[in-house]
Amino acid sequence: MIDALARTFTPENLRDLLRHGITTAVFSSVIAAALAISGRGDWGSQFVYSLSIGMIIWIVIDIGRMLLTRRSEKKWPLGAPGVLLVLSGVAAGFLGGNLIGDAWTDRPYLEFWTFAPHKFASTLLITLVATVAICYFYYSRGKAKYLEGQIALAERDAADARLKLLETQLEPHMLFNTLANLRVLIATDPPRAVAMLDRLNSYLRVTLSGSRALTHPLANEFQRLGDYLELMSVRMGPRLAYRLDLPDDLRDVPVPPLLLQPLVENAIRHGLEPKVEGGEITVGARRESQNLIIDVRDTGAGIDNAQPPSEDGGFGLAQVRERLATVYGARSSLGLVAGPAGGTCATVTLPLPP
Amino acid sequence: MKPTALIAEDEPLLAQALRAELAAAWPELQVLAVVGDGQSAVREALRLLPQVLFFDIRMPGQDGLGAAAELADAWPADEAPMPQLVFVTAYDEYAARAFDAQAIDYVLKPVQAERLQRTVARLQQALELRNSPAVPADDALASTLSQWRKLLAAAGGAAALPGADTAPLKLIAASEAGSSGNTVRMVPIDEVQYFEAADKYVRVLTRSHEYLIRTPLKQLLPQLDPKVFWQVHRAIVVRSEAIESVHRDEAGKMNLDLRGRKEKIPVSRLYAHLFRAM
Numbered sequence: 243m244i245d246a247l248a249r250t251f252t253p254e255n256l257r258d259l260l261r262h263g264i265t266t267a268v269f270s271s272v273i274a275a276a277l278a279i280s281g282r283g284d285w286g287s288q289f290v291y292s293l294s295i296g297m298i299i300w301i302v303i304d305i306g307r308m309l310l311t312r313r314s315e316k317k318w319p320l321g322a323p324g325v326l327l328v329l330s331g332v333a334a335g336f337l338g339g340n341l342i343g344d345a346w347t348d349r350p351y352l353e354f355w356t357f358a359p360h361k362f363a364s365t366l367l368i369t370l371v372a373t374v375a376i377c378y379f380y381y382s383r384g385k386a387k388y389l390e391g392q393i394a395l396a397e398r399d400a401a402d403a404r405l406k407l408l409e410t411q412l413e414p415h416m417l418f419n420t421l422a423n424l425r426v427l428i429a430t431d432p433p434r435a436v437a438m439l440d441r442l443n444s445y446l447r448v449t450l451s452g453s454r455a456l457t458h459p460l461a462n463e464f465q466r467l468g469d470y471l472e473l474m475s476v477r478m479g480p481r482l483a484y485r486l487d488l489p490d491d492l493r494d495v496p497v498p499p500l501l502l503q504p505l506v507e508n509a510i511r512h513g514l515e516p517k518v519e520g521g522e523i524t525v526g527a528r529r530e531s532q533n534l535i536i537d538v539r540d541t542g543a544g545i546d547n548a549q550p551p552s553e554d555g556g557f558g559l560a561q562v563r564e565r566l567a568t569v570y571g572a573r574s575s576l577g578l579v580a581g582p583a584g585g586t587c588a589t590v591t592l593p594l595p596p
Numbered sequence: 597m598k599p600t601a602l603i604a605e606d607e608p609l610l611a612q613a614l615r616a617e618l619a620a621a622w623p624e625l626q627v628l629a630v631v632g633d634g635q636s637a638v639r640e641a642l643r644l645l646p647q648v649l650f651f652d653i654r655m656p657g658q659d660g661l662g663a664a665a666e667l668a669d670a671w672p673a674d675e676a677p678m679p680q681l682v683f684v685t686a687y688d689e690y691a692a693r694a695f696d697a698q699a700i701d702y703v704l705k706p707v708q709a710e711r712l713q714r715t716v717a718r719l720q721q722a723l724e725l726r727n728s729p730a731v732p733a734d735d736a737l738a739s740t741l742s743q744w745r746k747l748l749a750a751a752g753g754a755a756a757l758p759g760a761d762t763a764p765l766k767l768i769a770a771s772e773a774g775s776s777g778n779t780v781r782m783v784p785i786d787e788v789q790y791f792e793a794a795d796k797y798v799r800v801l802t803r804s805h806e807y808l809i810r811t812p813l814k815q816l817l818p819q820l821d822p823k824v825f826w827q828v829h830r831a832i833v834v835r836s837e838a839i840e841s842v843h844r845d846e847a848g849k850m851n852l853d854l855r856g857r858k859e860k861i862p863v864s865r866l867y868a869h870l871f872r873a874m
Binding site: 419430 | 616657
């Protein structure tokens with residue numbers, strides 16, 4: 243019980259409650275002043291009526307609102323409960339406020355009910371309009387604030403996703419092993435060390451800028467794959483051979499950056515690395531009517547249907563599929579088949595720009 | 597006699613670097629061969645019988661752990677004393693953390709002279725102790741085997757995914773051997789007599805049935821009560837209470853008979869200490 247109370251009346255809620263109360267009081271006073279000026283009665287009694295009605299409505303609606311939204315992030319009950327809350331607030335305020343006012347001015351209770359129906363109607367109308375106006379004002383403010391919070395949350399999620407993508411692209415094992423090899427080369431073969439460092443440099447540059455750009459030319463994508471494969475071939479020595487085939491007329495086709503990277507990584511990790519003698523990776527692009535076809539072939543260990551995919555193995559393919567679907571929708575596809583002479587062939591199909 | 601070594605490392609440059617650093621840290625050490633995969637490591641070690649093995653954990657084909665486990669059984673202990681085993685691993689592999697946690701010596705890639713010097717000092721000490729006439733050959737073998745066991749347990753346990761489920765297993769969801777795999781049987785752990793790793797599966801054997809699961813043995817092990825289930829071979833874990841008798845054949849290999857099962861269960865040399873007569 244105390245727990246539930248503490249959950250409902252948080253410091254934030256109490257602050258809101260107070261703010262709404264003050265606003266309502268000011269609003270009621272303005273209405274009272276307007277009514278007094280227009281000659282509906284003396285100032286004192288107008289203030290009593292108006293403030294009593296306003297304060298009761300405030301208490302009923304604001305506390306009711308907190309109780310109803312206890313378990314939700316939103317600050318206002320949506321749908322029928324919200325409408326009912328306003329109506330019951332108005333009813334309670336109108337009745338209670340008039341009773342208090344009548345008591346204050348020593349009039350018979352609710353006499354205008356019977357002998358001044360037009361006054362009854364106008365008071366009720368003023369009450370209703372003022373209540374709805376104030377509620378709507380705070381409702382939209384709360385909604386804007388809630389939406390702002392949601393947007394901030396979504397932005398944080400997007401940043402997280404970007405970071406995760408970057409992390410998979412800059413696989414630490416690959417990076418540290420490359421550095422370990424580089425360390426050896428510095429002592430034994432400085433010119434090769436410099437060449438490897440240049441490759442690492444451009445690999446890192448594309449990886450870091452690529453996670454922001456939306457597309458880059460296919461030629462850049464191939465260049466990037468070349469850097470990665472060259473780094474890997476320094477590490478794997480004669481166990482890795484590779485070939486990149488990019489026809490000149492396809493060089494400028496825009497593609498999502500780093501789209502092919504996971505496929506080449508898979509070819510190395512699941513194809514060549516488990517195989518003692520290693521093998522060859524071929525990446526080729528070609529045009530087929532209105533489509534661009536890119537093949538990543540390896541002569542490695544091959545697809546193993548009996549083997550459950552390792553916890554990271556599925557991630558690369560899923561990521562490529564997801565990116566294709568986001569950019570090209572159903573007009574793109576990713577297929578994975580066993581190569582004719584063993585090994586695996588991953589094929590990406592995407593529409594060429596008109 | 598000059599100390600000899602074998603290096604198994606699949607990345608040529610790193611193998612070359614380890615060899616160069618070893619030449620500086622331990623000039624007398626003769627590196628007999630450098631190989632790039634697990635199978636070659638086993639083959640060359642049995643051919644050359646070196647005194648020290650440097651095994652990379654991650655290698656194509658058979659990895660360093662598999663190669664070491666196979667060597668443990670295949671090593672001709674009456675021809676040459678069991679070699680000292682040192683694992684080589686990159687800092688970011690889980691094995692490195694497991695070794696650190698248990699204060700087990702290992703070689704870290706990239707090899708750094710100062711750190712390698714400590715490993716070399718320890719190896720020299722171990723070889724000296726082993727060659728001293730004061731230590732009986734059997735004791736030397738037992739202590740080397742226990743060292744190997746510790747290494748394989750640490751590296752193998754680490755391979756079983758850090759943070760993996762270690763809650764004791766009660767039921768095993770398995771498919772019946774020979775079935776299409778469409779029906780999953782829930783096998784109570786109390787009925788299991790032993791587990792045997794076979795290719796891509798682990799066979800689960802009760803008194804009367806055989807089931808298959810896909811969880812690798814190394815991931816299964818942390819979920820089994822070590823008092824109830826004993827690893828007796830790199831591919832076999834048996835219910836200790838099911839063991840009826842232990843036999844040693846003419847070649848000195850150990851076998852188990854289990855209650856309710858007819859087949860003989862081989863015991864690896866690494867785990868033979870479990871069955872020394874009381």
